[in-house]
Amino acid sequence: MTAPPADLPLDLPDAQLPGVLGAALAGLYTGEPRLPARPGGRAAGLAALRAWTGAGYRERNHLSGNVSRLSMYLRHGMIGIREVAAHARHVLRGRERDEFLRQLTWGEFFRLVLRQEGARVLDNLEEPKYPARWTDALPDDVRAARTQLPCVDAWVTHLIRDGWLHNHERLWFAAYLIHWRGVHWRAGYAFFREHLLDGDIASNALSWQWVASTFSGKPYFMNQENVERFSGGRWCRTCTANCPFRGSYEELEARLFSGHLPQQSPASPGGGDPRHAAPAEEPAAEVAPTPIQPTGPTAPRVVWVHGDGLSVTDAALSACPDAPALFVFDRPFLSGTPVAFPRLAFMYQGVRDIAAARRAPTHARVGAVAGELAAFARAYGAGELHVTRNFTPEFTRILAGVRAAHPDLRVVVHDPERLTSYDGPVRRFFGFWKKVEREVLQGSPSPDAPRRGHR
Numbered sequence: 001m002t003a004p005p006a007d008l009p010l011d012l013p014d015a016q017l018p019g020v021l022g023a024a025l026a027g028l029y030t031g032e033p034r035l036p037a038r039p040g041g042r043a044a045g046l047a048a049l050r051a052w053t054g055a056g057y058r059e060r061n062h063l064s065g066n067v068s069r070l071s072m073y074l075r076h077g078m079i080g081i082r083e084v085a086a087h088a089r090h091v092l093r094g095r096e097r098d099e100f101l102r103q104l105t106w107g108e109f110f111r112l113v114l115r116q117e118g119a120r121v122l123d124n125l126e127e128p129k130y131p132a133r134w135t136d137a138l139p140d141d142v143r144a145a146r147t148q149l150p151c152v153d154a155w156v157t158h159l160i161r162d163g164w165l166h167n168h169e170r171l172w173f174a175a176y177l178i179h180w181r182g183v184h185w186r187a188g189y190a191f192f193r194e195h196l197l198d199g200d201i202a203s204n205a206l207s208w209q210w211v212a213s214t215f216s217g218k219p220y221f222m223n224q225e226n227v228e229r230f231s232g233g234r235w236c237r238t239c240t241a242n243c244p245f246r247g248s249y250e251e252l253e254a255r256l257f258s259g260h261l262p263q264q265s266p267a268s269p270g271g272g273d274p275r276h277a278a279p280a281e282e283p284a285a286e287v288a289p290t291p292i293q294p295t296g297p298t299a300p301r302v303v304w305v306h307g308d309g310l311s312v313t314d315a316a317l318s319a320c321p322d323a324p325a326l327f328v329f330d331r332p333f334l335s336g337t338p339v340a341f342p343r344l345a346f347m348y349q350g351v352r353d354i355a356a357a358r359r360a361p362t363h364a365r366v367g368a369v370a371g372e373l374a375a376f377a378r379a380y381g382a383g384e385l386h387v388t389r390n391f392t393p394e395f396t397r398i399l400a401g402v403r404a405a406h407p408d409l410r411v412v413v414h415d416p417e418r419l420t421s422y423d424g425p426v427r428r429f430f431g432f433w434k435k436v437e438r439e440v441l442q443g444s445p446s447p448d449a450p451r452r453g454h455r
């Protein structure tokens, strides 16, 4: 039986991706259709993991430091957090090993904050720790990489070209946008979401809030010396601009924050500002899906594959190796907030690897997810839908839509892989780290391990 036309073919070679996928997803992405700077999928993720030796990770704050660049694969579940931790324990030693595992734990911390706070992570979790007056829109000169500051323009250019930035560049750019340009962190979050291959609601929104001081005790900012030192002087050496970052930290603090900053955060992350309450969930704009034609016999259960679990090792897929599976590009969601095409192609490559690795049929479609899932289960005559949980507001919305569209369908939710077993409340990373440190490091920290400090 051949796949119906409404299904996306899952055997497209990379050369055809921009053309065929670009046409199928028209209106759901920004910019021109092109391949991602790094290929997506489990095979590519595993190859990148195995190739990373970690040597020199201690220099990770330098742009030349040997960071793993695995974030896009981790973000989409193409490789698992536990297999990355196991690899790090194998190839790294002492302080470097501890430092890498601590960084990996930041991602888990942010996901737990998302689980706790839900859609509130898209709003100020706390009051800013200085008298901030932010505008809403991303300035045109920033978006176009024409700020006349070679470093800032390079960060924007690399973000758009590669879909990835070094953590220090992300911090510098965020500080520039929020503190020097007076733009609300949400505009930066949206810009990153549009272009990052690893863009995810938890790490992205909460890192922006951390810089803005709405999820930290004080704002993060840098000076020119810091940029020059950690970039190896690559922009500063030849820069003729009137550098806004020049000055001591005390001078910049007085200039940017009109005085001294508090030492401690007075607010709790859950406090929130009622004037900025998260908007109520919009009901999903459901359009009747075009009929699904099963490519195999009826099946008692089907699997929903989503963007956090794009690997055959996904918990729901592993539990149901013989069940037909469906991935849906969420048309209503993406038409409201499109992302750059390479991210969609990266995800497609992940689904394509899943299809190639499974014996049961795997489908990919474009539509309203809840309606597509309900129709998919009906088409296969399935009584159960299996899925791996994620903590995004969309996940909850979609499952509610599935239950409404197909009340007889039993939804079985599998837990995602975790690095730690901690399940209590979370507030600041340092407190969380103290609770999970021994579990993550599988013992005591190395004698020379950092105790806290720079992220």
Ligand SMILES: Cc1cc2nc3c(=O)[nH]c(=O)nc-3n(C[C@H](O)[C@H](O)[C@H](O)COP(=O)(O)OP(=O)(O)OC[C@H]3O[C@@H](n4cnc5c(N)ncnc54)[C@H](O)[C@@H]3O)c2cc1C
Pocket: 060, 067, 068, 069, 070, 071, 072, 074, 075, 103, 104, 105, 106, 107, 108, 110, 165, 166, 167, 168, 170, 171, 174, 192, 196, 198, 199, 200, 201, 203, 204, 205, 207, 208, 211, 455
């Ligand atoms: C403003 C801003 C926005 C960000 N948005 C995202 C995002 O959308 N998605 C995302 O995955 N990361 C985000 N980060 C965190 C961090 O910059 C990236 O995870 C990291 O740069 C990825 O590169 P790497 O894989 O080489 O990291 P490595 O240093 O090799 O670390 C290994 C893994 O640990 C995790 N990790 C490392 N540092 C952090 C961190 N500070 N916070 C959370 N996880 C971390 C990532 O999964 C990463 O792949 C953001 C940081 C800032 C300052």
